[in-house]
Amino acid sequence: MHSLSRADAQPVVRNDDLRRPSDLRLAIVHDWFPSLRGGERVAAEMCRLFGATEVFTLFDFLSPETKAEHFPGVTFHTSPANRIPFVERYYRGLFFLCPALIEQFDVTDYDLVVSSSAAFSRGVLTRPDQPHLCYVHSPVRYAWDEQFSYLNQARLGFGPKGILFRYFLHRLRTWDARTAHGPDLILANSSFVRARIRQIYGRSARTVFPPVPIEEVEFAQQKDDYYVTASYLSPYKRTDLVIQAFNRMPSRHLVVVGEGQQERRLRELAGPNISFVGHLPRSEYLRIVAHARAMVFAGCEDFGITLAEAQASGTPLIAFGRGGARDIVRILGEVERPSGLLFKRQTVEAVKEAVEHFECCKSSIHPEACRQNAVRFSVERFRRELNQALDEAIALNRRRNAISPPAQ
Numbered sequence: 001m002h003s004l005s006r007a008d009a010q011p012v013v014r015n016d017d018l019r020r021p022s023d024l025r026l027a028i029v030h031d032w033f034p035s036l037r038g039g040e041r042v043a044a045e046m047c048r049l050f051g052a053t054e055v056f057t058l059f060d061f062l063s064p065e066t067k068a069e070h071f072p073g074v075t076f077h078t079s080p081a082n083r084i085p086f087v088e089r090y091y092r093g094l095f096f097l098c099p100a101l102i103e104q105f106d107v108t109d110y111d112l113v114v115s116s117s118a119a120f121s122r123g124v125l126t127r128p129d130q131p132h133l134c135y136v137h138s139p140v141r142y143a144w145d146e147q148f149s150y151l152n153q154a155r156l157g158f159g160p161k162g163i164l165f166r167y168f169l170h171r172l173r174t175w176d177a178r179t180a181h182g183p184d185l186i187l188a189n190s191s192f193v194r195a196r197i198r199q200i201y202g203r204s205a206r207t208v209f210p211p212v213p214i215e216e217v218e219f220a221q222q223k224d225d226y227y228v229t230a231s232y233l234s235p236y237k238r239t240d241l242v243i244q245a246f247n248r249m250p251s252r253h254l255v256v257v258g259e260g261q262q263e264r265r266l267r268e269l270a271g272p273n274i275s276f277v278g279h280l281p282r283s284e285y286l287r288i289v290a291h292a293r294a295m296v297f298a299g300c301e302d303f304g305i306t307l308a309e310a311q312a313s314g315t316p317l318i319a320f321g322r323g324g325a326r327d328i329v330r331i332l333g334e335v336e337r338p339s340g341l342l343f344k345r346q347t348v349e350a351v352k353e354a355v356e357h358f359e360c361c362k363s364s365i366h367p368e369a370c371r372q373n374a375v376r377f378s379v380e381r382f383r384r385e386l387n388q389a390l391d392e393a394i395a396l397n398r399r400r401n402a403i404s405p406p407a408q
Helices: 038-050 064-070 091-102 147-153 160-179 191-201 239-247 263-269 282-290 305-312 348-364 367-377 379-400
Strands: 026-033 054-060 075-078 112-117 132-136 185-188 226-230 253-257 274-278 295-297 317-320 340-343
Touching: 026 038, 026 091, 038 064, 038 112, 038 305, 038 379, 054 091, 091 160, 112 379, 132 379, 147 160, 160 191, 185 191, 185 379, 226 239, 226 282, 226 305, 239 253, 239 263, 239 274, 239 295, 239 348, 253 282, 263 274, 282 305, 295 305, 295 348, 305 317, 305 367, 317 348, 340 348, 367 379
Parallel strands: 026 054, 026 112, 054 075, 112 132, 132 185, 226 253, 226 295, 253 274, 295 317, 317 340
Antiparallel strands: none
16 A cells, blocks of 8 residues: 555554444445546446445436446436437536536435545535445646636636636635545545645545556557657647657657547647557557557646556657656656656646657666556556445544444
């Protein structure tokens, strides 16, 4: 398990306190399911681990085929807003309604609640004697330190619309800070998120890295001559910086994997040495990543399962040195078996310089070292640590409510 400082240490729970009957009913609460990305894969693994058959979520846009594969036998309970016509086009714009909507889910009949939260699910209403374990992917990005970046990218100044959005975000911060004290135990998906939880909420959290299915990721020792960047094409991923950097390196080929609201703008920005392949079937996506010279990523990810999957495929990482990348990359020049390098600033020039530095030193980064590095993020490790955390949440809740464990 990730090492903790004294300040972040959680109460130690003895094994004889960890008594979890097998027939306890458990509810999973997740913000929303627009598609199957990192957070949604974590929610799916939670359902498998705990045998949960009930998921509560604000919005559900998954296809029946995706649910059959990743959530077999699971019933999805959605908010009334999920039934608004064409809501999948603008659901993010309804963020000001989401605190009230998440509070309308009645999970009080369940024995346990596990929330998977990047924004709202942590605020579900629970009983005082109902253990609640929260896995935090991130505090609400656009409500806290990322607010200014989001407002600038949306071109929301201090006109009427901008002032209204800033007011809604202020209200959201108030609600978010209040609900942070509801769960019995909070887990963070990276050291970066753990630090944000401490700064924003004043709570300690334990780092439990998300699960990466190492065994299904193709490993390739021989690499082709292209670089790859892969993500949902939204502004905070900063794919624009990667594209502009490769525009300045016309002899190097970049493959962009993904789709999103920025796709049209990014295609217009790209030079002839940059190819867009859109959303790919998982097997094809893994093949492209495995055979890439390196993966380049300029965003600040909370963790970055895509980055860890690249490592599992033996592909080096060239990433912005803030966020989850610092947990993932074994940095060139700092360790014996490096798996990539980090750049310090989110600028076009920094990306370009990092790629050129990699070209000079790529013989020092071996695919086998990248693969071995990724073993730290295995599904088995995630399941073990999450199971332990749920037992500890139960024990903490019992102690706070002065409830003795039932006689065995």
